[in-house]
Structures are given as structure tokens and as C-alpha cells.
Amino acid sequence: MKIATFNINGIKARSIALPDWLDAAQPDVVLLQEIKSVDDGFPRALFEDRGYNVETHGQKGFNGVAILSKLPLEDVTRGLPGDDSDEQARWIEATVIGKSALRICGLYLPNGNPVPGPKYDYKLAWMDRLHARAQDLLAQEEPALMAGDYNIIPQPEDAARPDAWKDDALYRPQSRAAYRRILNLGFTDAFRARVQGPEHYSFWDYQAGAWNRNDGIRIDHFLLTPQAADLLQDAHIDAAIRGYEKPSDHVPVCISLDL
């Protein structure tokens, strides 16, 4: 089973590039972030015509997450537990029914800039809630994953110019510690389990020719429970499409599970 996560930076702006990538890459399941659309505005037919089931959790203008799946989806839930007053659409879960069941969580973790400030406080509070959900997932002792745009640069090797990010919400020690606290519960970073070394990125700024200079950062991640990590066959980043026509500033990260 091939699963991808892709921050598309607006479904309307990606109505060509996203279907083109789906047709070429043929993923079974895709977790989308930043659809920037309400549920009713999401072009479901574009994906249903390609054999995908579509589940969205959108809001007007910002954020928004979705799941595309060629396999049946069950028990879909929307919103990260832990704060009923949180109206931002950043979390969706479902169970994919393949040879056996896999719980998948798609997330768009808050950016958090500027630091300090209320947006950074929101990021850290959101990560506390993510930690709690992560603990519950692990307690199930079943194949499950949390994937999406974490807005976290885990290590210096995950940025072309780590010094440029030292005061940024994506790289502050407190941000990275909050991410490690989740990882250290027992999750596997699927990409780093398969690929080591620098110069593997999932985001390049639109500005200042970042793509052409390979001035990127790796901030889109797959975290696997031990039972899911046992099934891991492959992980890679589809970097090339960053250079295609009208790209997102992120590219897809893909894994294959023996499911």
C-alpha cells in the first residue's frame, strides 16, 4: 500500500498539478493539507473519477485537510481532541481497510511564527494535544500513522541553511523538543528509517529561487507506530514535481507498507 502526504497550498490552485501527480505516482492513499477550501467547495469529482474515496475537513480560506483513498475508509473523525474551542481545520483520521486495518491521521501542525506570541503558544499547545492523541494511538498496539505538514525541522541536516532558521518557530529548541517528546513515545520517522544524510527536503520557499538553489527544509513527516513500522517497505520524497508548472511550495512524501 502506497501512502503519501502532500501540502498542496490550495486545492483550487493545484487543480492541474495534483491530478497530474496522482496519475503518475498512483498512490493508494493521500493525506492532503492546506486545501484552503470549505467541504462543499472541494472538487470531489476530480478524485472520485480516478477511483478515490474523498473525506474532507475544510474551512474558509485557510488550513483544511483531506484524505483520498482507493481503499474503503471507515470511522472518519475530524478535529484534534483536547480543545473544543479550536475551530482550525488541521486534523482528520480514518481507518483504511486493506488486507488488514490501518488507522491514519492527517495533520497540518500550526506554523507558530512569530516567536514569541500567541501563534507560537497555539503551536505548542496543539503539540501537547498531539502528544496525548499519540499516546492513545500507541496504546492500541496496532498499525497506525500520523502524517502531514508538521512545520518542524527535526535536525540541522533537515535544512540547507539551519542557521537561517535558528529563531524560527519551525526550528526553535522548544519546538524541536516538543516534536521529540512525541517521537520518543515510540514512533518511527519513516523517511529517516530508510534514507539518511543531508539534502532531503520537502519544502522550498517560492522566494529568492529557493528551489533552484536547493535551499529547502524537511518538515513533512510520517510517524509510524511500532506495528506500522514493522510493515515499512519504502520511503521517499517526490522532489521533482517542485520544478513542474505551477507547483505547491511543498512536495509529496511517500511510503509503502506491506498491507
Next chain:
DNA sequence: ATGCCTCCCCGAGGGAGA
């Protein structure tokens, strides 16, 4: 880089992104 693009809101120019 207190932001060089791009996206959204809409129908001008501001908020947000990372």
C-alpha cells in the same frame, strides 16, 4: 530578509504562509 512569492479572501490590498 520586519519577506525578494503565492495563496486565499474577493474584485483592492491585506492576512498568512515558513
